[in-house]
Amino acid sequence: MAASLSITGLDAGYGAVRILHDVSLSVHEGETVALLGTNGNGKSTLMKCIMGMVKPTAGSIAATIDGVRHELVGLSTEEIVDLGIAIVPEGRRLFPRLTVTENLLMGAFRKAARPAIDKNLAFCFEVFPRLAERRKQLAGSMSGGEQQMLALGRALMSAPRLLLIDEPSVGLAPLLVARTIDKIKELKESFQLAVLMAEQNFTQAVRIANRGYVIVHGHIEFEGGSVAELSNNELIRKFYMGDV
C-alpha cells in the first residue's frame, strides 16, 4: 500500500500561452502535500497535467504505485484513473441531473473499479452519512458542503491510491471549509492515501499538510519542508498574511 508522485521539469500551457515553467514537485508515500498559490498561477493546470487532461510540452510525471513506476505523460485520462489516481475537481463538478448514488457510481466507471463497487459505495455512505440520507436526491439540488462531500466520495469510488484535490474550499462557508479539510485528513488516514491538495486557503491547508509548495506564475518559488517553514516564508506572508 504505497503510492507516490514525482514531477520533474514540467512545462505546459494552452496553445501559445505558457502556464507552467519547469515545475518540479513530489509527493511521498502517506504524505499530504499542499500546493499553495493564488488564482491564475497554474495550480489547476498542474492538476490537469497529472490527470492527462492537459498535455505537457516537456518534463516528466511519474507515479510509483506498489513499487511500480509509471510515466503518466502520454497516457490517457482513463489509463491514469486505472492506475489508482483520482481527482476531486475544482468547483466539485458533479453531474447535477444524476442522483447522489449515480454520481458515486460514476466514480467507479472504470473496469478496474467495478469489482469493489459495493464495498466502496458502502464505505462512502459510512463516512458521509449525509450522502446516505440523500442517495436518491439530484446532486444539483444539494448544498455546497454536501456537494463537496459527494465530490470527495465520487473520487474515492475508484479506490485511488493517490488523490488530487483541487481547491476544496472554493465556494464554501468558513465552517464548511474546516469540516472538509478535517474530512480529507480522516479519509487520507483510513484509505492510506497520498494526497496532493491545491489550495488558496493557507491556514486551512497547513492544518493537515505535511509539506507544501508555493507556486507563482507557473513556477515553484518555494518549497517548505514543514508547516513552520511555510509559515515563516516571505512569499506566504506576502500573499496570505497581508505583509508587504
Add this chain to the structure above:
Amino acid sequence: MRNAYFVLAALAVAVVTFAVARLIDNAYVFFAGYVVLQYIVLATAWNILGGFTGYVNFGTAAFFALGAYTTVVLHKTMPFLPLPAMMLVGGVVSGLIGLGMGYLTLRLRGTFFSIATLAMAVVAQTLITNWNFVGGSRGAYIIRPSDSPIFSGDYIQYLFVVMLALSVISVSLARAIQFSRLGFGFSAIRDDEGAAEASGVPTLKLKLIATALSGGLMGMAGAPLPYYVTYLDPASGFSLSYAVNTIAMPLIGGTATWLGPVIGAILLGTLQQVATVTISSALSLLLVGVLLVTFVIAAPKGIVGWFKK
C-alpha cells in the same frame, strides 16, 4: 432479460398496429403511418446523441438523405438486393459518416458542434447535387414494385412493415442504452463532460459510439425513402424540415428517456399528417413552431418530464 421482455412487448404493439392498419384497409393509412414511423426512428436516433449525450445535431437531413441516396446507388447497380439489405448498407454509410463527423467535430462543444453539423449537411447536399450518377439536381426516379415481396398486399404495406420493424429495433436499442453503462456514461458527458473525463469515462470513445449509432439509424430510416416517394431530389431529401422535426419531437416528448422521442414523434407526426390533409401542408411546419414554443415555456422537460414531476 428485461430488455428481451421489452422487445417482445414492442413487437406485440407493432403486430397490433399493422393488424389495425390492415383492417382499416385504406392505402392512405399506410402512407401516413409510414411517415410517423419514420419520425419515431429519426427522433429516437437523434435523441441518442442529442438527448442522452447532450450534443445537438442539426444535420439529421444529411444522415437521412445519405441513407436514401445509398438506396438510389444500390437500386441502379444492384437492383436485386432486398430492401432490408439496402437499409443495412445505408445505415453503415451514414454510421461511418457519423463516426467521421464525430471524430472531426467532437472537440467542439455546445453551439459550435451544432453549427458544424449544419455545415456538414450543406456540404453533403452540395456533393449529391453535383453527382450525376444519382441524378444530380434533376433528381432520381425510382420505380416502386407494385406488390409486397413477402405477403399479399400493396408495396406501401411492405414499406410500412419495414419501417415498423426498424422502429421496434431503434426504440429497443435506445431503451437498452438508457439503462446500460453506456447510457450512464452518456448522461455523465451531458451533465459535465470535463468531470466525466476526470472520472475516467472514455469520453471521446463514447461520443463516437453515439454519433455513429445515431447517424446509422438515421441512414436506415432514410434508405426506403426513394421507394416511398419514387422521385428523390436533393432539395427534398436534404430538407431542413427533417432536422427541425427531429429536434422538436424529442424536445416535446422529453429528451431524458427513450419514451420521450416516441411520444413526440407520434404526437407531432400524426398532427402534421392530419393538418396536411385537412388544412394545408404549409401549416404543418407552423404547428411544429407553435408546439415547440409552447413546450419550451410550459414544459421544458417535455411530456415525460411533466408527468414525472
